[in-house]
Amino acid sequence: MRLQDVDLNLLVVFEHLLRLRTVSGTARELGLTQPAVSNALARLRRLFDDQLFVRSAKGMLPTPVAEDLAEPVAYALDALQSALNRKVEFDPLRSDRSFQLAMTDIGEVHFIPRLMSALRERAPGVSIATVRNTAIDLADAMSVGQVDLAVGHLPELPSEFYQRRLFRQRYVCMFRAGHALDRRTVRLQDFERADHVVVTAAGTGHARVDEILAKLGVRRNIRLRVPHFVALADIVATTDLVASVTEKFAERSAAYFGLKSIRHPVDLPDIQINLFWHGRYHRDPGNQWLRDLIFELFAEG
Incomplete structure (x- = not known):
């Protein structure tokens, strides 16, 4: 059996039947009709080649196959539900995240001292590593998250990168x-x-x-x-x-x-100095926090 052949909604029905032991109760809790739950049970039986639940005076009793499936199915559904409901947050005061920034050495001279001073107060556990934007394939490194942000005059970066102007200078x-x-x-x-x-x-x-x-x-x-x-x-x-x-x-x-x-x-x-980040990490809370901090510290009208 391959995962792509399984309708995950059937596993939700299975978990409710296992817990409630009735077709009517499962239908009511899931907001379905009883025929819809019966149809789902029939599909489950074909999928696992087992009755899974049999009628008794005490309701729908699970077969040994259903009992073996109970724990892994419940774990998988709980993990999936948690992932869907998870709200990713970034707490700079508690984080020990390491960020990698691409910049030239002249960029290090201008940005790093003031940035590190701000991090000492606002994010004492956060660390920074710098890398030369000429020493790597910058676009590829940023697309896979090896480099979080790039700072400088980088007109060669393609369109999937966001950018925000920090300042212009002559x-x-x-x-x-x-x-x-x-x-x-x-x-x-x-x-x-x-x-x-x-x-x-x-x-x-x-x-x-x-x-x-x-x-x-x-x-x-x-x-x-x-x-x-x-x-x-x-x-x-x-x-x-x-x-x-x-x-x-x-x-x-x-x-x-x-x-x-x-x-x-x-x-x-004049040369324009921008802050760059890849579209994949546009909504990453840590990435958002750091670029907002850099903009606060260095952006000029």
Whole structure:
């Protein structure tokens, strides 16, 4: 016998007959007619090739086959009923759930310190793991729940992903205090003559900056290429190298390394930073809670 061959409604009738021992009582409790219950019993008998219930002075008595079925059927129906009635909730104060977020290292610099501070107060048992969105197949990882949320400029994610804008920011030119470019405005020719450090962030929205500059014919004297942003502020603070970075990264670098930044001499488009999640987890309470928290902490009008 295969499960797909069984009408689950028949098992509901079976469970009521087993408990009430009458066709009329089963019909009344299930809101059915007595012929409908009798028909269901006949189908059950054919299905299990057994009488299942026999009439007696004490009502419908179960056969040994019915008695053997009683416990597993009752357990299965109870488990199914519980699953259907279950209201999934997420209590951040009690949860020990671990969330995985995809972002660049520049995203970690901006989001993680403030997020972890908020979690310490609001969800002390919740933990966070970050993963580079370029190190995995991000769409697949999010579709199967390996990554809960992604943050950044990710136009390549397909349409089944929800997204919510956090903020927009522009690019600036960043350098150490006292640099030759450390003045109110910088001419394009002075920018081109300077020594540059470039972050090779392939697969992210930041890579578009290099593409745009190349397309516009802007020539930079690139002296150093690094694969990430982690050491960029330290490098710029201790050299004469110039970097093209987002405004928020430049502000944080100024606070911790005393760096300076000015409006970029090239008219680069603003970059939009979004929060992304897969449609499969749109109503997941934990996912909802975390993205609401991130939006509360970081969204700008």
